[in-house]
Amino acid sequence: MRIHEERFEGAVVVHLAGRLDTSTAPEVQAHLESVVGEGVDVVVVGLDDLEFMSSAGLRVLLATAKRLRPTGSLRLFGLNSTVRDVFDVSGFSMIFPVFEDEPAALAG
Amino acid sequence: MVRERTAELELAIEQMESADTIIDRWTLDGVIHYMNDFGLQTLGYSAEEVVGRRSIYSIVPDDPERLAEWFAVRDQLEANPHRNVHSELQCKHKDGSPVWIAFRNRPILDADDRIVEVFSVGIDITDRRLRESRLAADNRRMVDELAIGREIQLSMLPDGAPEFPMHDEFTVRALLEPAREVGGDFYDFFLIDDRHLCVCVGDVSDKGVPAALFMAVTKTLIVSRGSNDTCPASILRHVNDELCRRNDQSMFVTIFIGVLDTQTGTLRFSNAGHNPPIVRRADGNLDVLDPRHGPVAGVVEGFDYRSDEAVLHPGDQLVMYTDGVTEAMDPDNVAFGDDRLLAVLGGPVPDPTTTVEVLFDAVTAHAGERDAFDDVTILVLAFHGQGRLPSAGCELILDHDRAAIAGALDRLEQWMAERDTPDEDRRALLTVADDLLTNAIEHADGSAPVVTTLAITDGWLEFTVSDEGSPFNPFEVEVPDTDAPLEDRRAGGLGIHLARSLMDRHEYDRTSGRNVVRVSRKINGAGGAEQ
Numbered sequence: 001m002r003i004h005e006e007r008f009e010g011a012v013v014v015h016l017a018g019r020l021d022t023s024t025a026p027e028v029q030a031h032l033e034s035v036v037g038e039g040v041d042v043v044v045v046g047l048d049d050l051e052f053m054s055s056a057g058l059r060v061l062l063a064t065a066k067r068l069r070p071t072g073s074l075r076l077f078g079l080n081s082t083v084r085d086v087f088d089v090s091g092f093s094m095i096f097p098v099f100e101d102e103p104a105a106l107a108g
Numbered sequence: 109m110v111r112e113r114t115a116e117l118e119l120a121i122e123q124m125e126s127a128d129t130i131i132d133r134w135t136l137d138g139v140i141h142y143m144n145d146f147g148l149q150t151l152g153y154s155a156e157e158v159v160g161r162r163s164i165y166s167i168v169p170d171d172p173e174r175l176a177e178w179f180a181v182r183d184q185l186e187a188n189p190h191r192n193v194h195s196e197l198q199c200k201h202k203d204g205s206p207v208w209i210a211f212r213n214r215p216i217l218d219a220d221d222r223i224v225e226v227f228s229v230g231i232d233i234t235d236r237r238l239r240e241s242r243l244a245a246d247n248r249r250m251v252d253e254l255a256i257g258r259e260i261q262l263s264m265l266p267d268g269a270p271e272f273p274m275h276d277e278f279t280v281r282a283l284l285e286p287a288r289e290v291g292g293d294f295y296d297f298f299l300i301d302d303r304h305l306c307v308c309v310g311d312v313s314d315k316g317v318p319a320a321l322f323m324a325v326t327k328t329l330i331v332s333r334g335s336n337d338t339c340p341a342s343i344l345r346h347v348n349d350e351l352c353r354r355n356d357q358s359m360f361v362t363i364f365i366g367v368l369d370t371q372t373g374t375l376r377f378s379n380a381g382h383n384p385p386i387v388r389r390a391d392g393n394l395d396v397l398d399p400r401h402g403p404v405a406g407v408v409e410g411f412d413y414r415s416d417e418a419v420l421h422p423g424d425q426l427v428m429y430t431d432g433v434t435e436a437m438d439p440d441n442v443a444f445g446d447d448r449l450l451a452v453l454g455g456p457v458p459d460p461t462t463t464v465e466v467l468f469d470a471v472t473a474h475a476g477e478r479d480a481f482d483d484v485t486i487l488v489l490a491f492h493g494q495g496r497l498p499s500a501g502c503e504l505i506l507d508h509d510r511a512a513i514a515g516a517l518d519r520l521e522q523w524m525a526e527r528d529t530p531d532e533d534r535r536a537l538l539t540v541a542d543d544l545l546t547n548a549i550e551h552a553d554g555s556a557p558v559v560t561t562l563a564i565t566d567g568w569l570e571f572t573v574s575d576e577g578s579p580f581n582p583f584e585v586e587v588p589d590t591d592a593p594l595e596d597r598r599a600g601g602l603g604i605h606l607a608r609s610l611m612d613r614h615e616y617d618r619t620s621g622r623n624v625v626r627v628s629r630k631i632n633g634a635g636g637a638e639q
Contacts, residue, residue, distance in 0.1 A: 082535035089609035091590030
């Protein structure tokens with residue numbers, strides 16, 4: 001798992017590359033928690049280099065989104081077809097705002 | 109005058125009787141009339157036991173073959189009484205031991221040319237004959253040993269029509285027709301891993317037992333190095349250095365080593381002074397792999413052999429051979445040669461077995477009545493192409509530890525990549541694999557390992573995970589509410605839900621004390637999201 005961060009005013013973009021699964025979820029969770037802990041309003045997670053996401057990844061996103069409530073929001077972009085399938089069957093595409101690309105996600 | 113003559117005669121008789129030669133007179137009926145002292149000593153008899161008796165029958169062994177020899181001498185004397193007859197007869201000492209005597213037999217005739225007596229002078233050649241028969245025995249033993257050596261040598265070669273049940277992307281057919289002597293040809297082929305096939309052909313400079321031993325060493329070096337090295341140049345460098353270090357006999361060996369990537373058809377090869385193999389293209393064209401990468405092996409230590417690359421396309425055949433093919437001579441000393449070789453291999457490409465047979469038959473027909481002077485070796489590697497990849501499964505055994513999952517996913521990913529599994533199917537399988545393996549490791553009690561298998565069967569990716577935990581059917585877990593708003597969302601059960609959704613089939617089985625979860629996905633299907 002490679003994590004790369006971009007900071008904007010009021011928003012942090014976290015790029016995830018590789019697999020988001022049982023083995024890498026703790027690292028990603030720790031990273032996102034520290035970002036949330038800074039009081040950032042908008043956390044954008046970029047998945048365009050993500051290979052796949054298992055339920056461990058979904059749990060990380062769910063926990064992060066819950067911690068951002070009620071003021072902040074978690075936005076996603078760059079889902080490949082497999083991640084999109086995972087989001088669809090788990091209903092996550094209905095609870096997370098999903099965007100085509102990074103500018104769209106930042107614009108909200 | 110008369111006195112002098114008598115004295116001369118007496119001297120001659122005295123010399124005769126004391127000579128180191130056997131002298132006797134006998135008649136054709138086998139009666140010995142006279143035998144000198146030396147003859148009597150040689151055969152162990154006294155004069156009384158021999159003279160005046162048909163004693164030839166006690167001197168000649170009572171053995172049909174020996175008797176026939178003596179009758180032959182008698183017949184020759186009768187047939188031509190004016191000539192001396194030479195004979196080497198095996199006689200018998202009184203004590204029964206064999207005595208070999210070389211006789212010169214001279215008939216003494218009467219006025220009517222009838223044989224009155226035969227006058228024989230013989231030399232004891234027993235020592236020589238014993239030496240000869242020991243030599244003959246030694247020779248026989250050596251020939252036997254050579255034959256055994258040859259047999260051992262041939263038994264080191266793999267079967268010429270091997271089965272690779274996991275690999276239908278290639279076929280190997282080989283033949284080694286040994287010359288009479290122990291020769292130095294060899295061939296070999298083996299899988300380096302489940303993707304790379306090593307093929308090699310070689311010919312040791314010499315013949316005989318030393319060549320056979322050198323060949324055995326060479327072949328062993330290639331296999332031991334090749335078992336974990338997919339670079340033919342590096343195998344060759346290693347083999348050459350080892351041979352140079354151990355080579356007291358100044359022997360050398362030509363070697364061609366090729367390593368085929370069975371999935372792409374790429375053949376890397378390195379050639380140490382061996383006859384250039386020929387690629388028989390599916391369209392009937394021929395490509396000679398003529399690059400040579402250095403001298404014969406076993407001569408220049410540290411030589412930096414390089415390699416080249418050729419690509420085999422489906423239907424192509426790589427034909428390797430030794431100089432026993434091109435240098436097979438016809439009765440007029442005309443070699444089979446490269447032109448005949450190319451002529452035989454040109455044209456439509458048959459199956460590899462036929463390629464071997466047709467080439468060998470052509471060489472045999474060329475040689476005609478002539479005995480093969482050298483071993484004839486032919487090895488054909490036919491490449492059938494990608495897409496007929498092994499359906500053999502991948503089995504992994506994981507420690508009961510979440511840390512084992514990442515490595516297992518790497519292996520599964522690589523296994524699928526090697527079989528060109530489409531991205532979407534590969535990612536879906538990995539997603540599900542992560543969840544099912546995590547489930548098994550977290551839920552199963554104890555520390556028994558978790559076993560997982562992956563296979564491709566008839567266009568289906570089939571994945572199983574089994575553990576020794578108490579019976580638990582994950583598919584009975586309640587489907588989480590996927591419509592709930594974020595605040596009400598629970599993380600549990602999502603993994604099994606994904607497995608059910610991303611895969612087309614799922615089942616649970618409890619067998620032999622194990623939970624077995626089996627999921628399958630149709631490759632290139634519509635995607636599992638809808639199911």
